[in-house]
Amino acid sequence: MITAEETRQAGTTESSGVAHRDAEVAELELSAARTRRRVLRMLQANPAGHVGGALSVIEILVALYRRAMRFGPDRVTDPQRDRFLLSAGHKALAQYAVLAEVGVVDDPVLDTYGRTGSALPGHPDLHKLPGIEANTGALGHGLPIGCGMALGARLRGYRSRVYVVLGDGELPEGSNWEAAAIAAHHRLDTLTAFVDVNGLQISGPTAQVLGMESIAAKFAAFGWAVVEIDGNDVAAVCDVLDRLPLSAGRPTAVIARTVKGKGLPGLEGTVASHYWKPTPEQLHAAIAAADAAVARAAARVQEVAR
Ligand SMILES: Cc1ncc(C[n+]2csc(CCOP(=O)(O)OP(=O)(O)O)c2C)c(N)n1
Secondary structure (H helix, E strand, O other): OOHHHHHHHHOHHHHHHHHHHHHHHHHHHHHHHHHHHHHHHHHHHHEEEEHHHHHHHHHHHHHHHHHHOOOOOOOOOOOOOOEEEEHHHHHHHHHHHHHHHOOOOOHHHHOOOOOOOOOOOOOOOOOOOOOOOOOOOOOOOOHHHHHHHHHHHHHHHHOOOEEEEEEHHOOOOOHHHHHHHHHHHHHOEEEEEEEOOOOOOOOOOOHHHHHHOOOOHHHOOOOOEEEEEHHHHHHEEHHHHHHOOOOOOOOOOEEEEEEOOOOOOOOOOOOOHOOEOOOOOHHHHHHHHHHHHHHHHHHHHHHHOO
């Protein structure tokens, strides 16, 4: 995908810019489909995990890692790299899968998921796996750590951006709101928080467990720039990433509406997908659906290339 500004600079016509954008979106959709398939590959190794929340953030992670972040196999320890924090660390399957998709993790490592001594435990561990910036899983820590990283980069004169993914069921943790105040106070416009609003959490609908709406109004009240998008629409995610910071001097909150368990046959939008222990038959059906989604996305890439 290219921005309107890049199109002008490259001297390309509007129609060639649109074609380029369609091609890039199709590529990222294929990448998202492969990433979902990798989540299921890990379940083939160890059939239990926080699958629902992992599958709702795939498009966000793919767009971040493939479109926005200055990060990759050659930059894992570069001090000036962009940082990604999966504050809702139970969605680790998504991060492991996208790290494999961008070549930071070798695919066979995925087959050790959840086993004793594995680099891929149920929650991410920076001491075990390259590309993990902080140990998360106890909810409410990613945004405070992200504030520190953004401030630290500024003090060192680095251009690094910091991206944090939160869950809507995580927002009741008060530390998020301390961090929201700090980020606005220090004008951390290199900090972007994606809130994965799939409307569900561990024990039921978020609105019933502890409703936090309006999430957008809350972040705005703290002084953040806010935008709401369909978080499973990779083009919409890219459009926001191209416009960061949305407002100079303000951190950005992206309220991303998503579907929990996206792509799981019969389990999309269910609390049952939160921690999923599939039967062999369920896993087989999910893999068949994921393989079909990869094939459809690959055909779409071919189609837009013609
Ligand atoms: C401090 C803390 N309290 C409770 C938990 C237990 N817990 C694990 S996941 C979860 C729900 C999180 O909801 P959300 O962030 O919306 O995740 P998603 O539905 O997207 O998977 C909770 C309460 C935890 N991990 N950390």
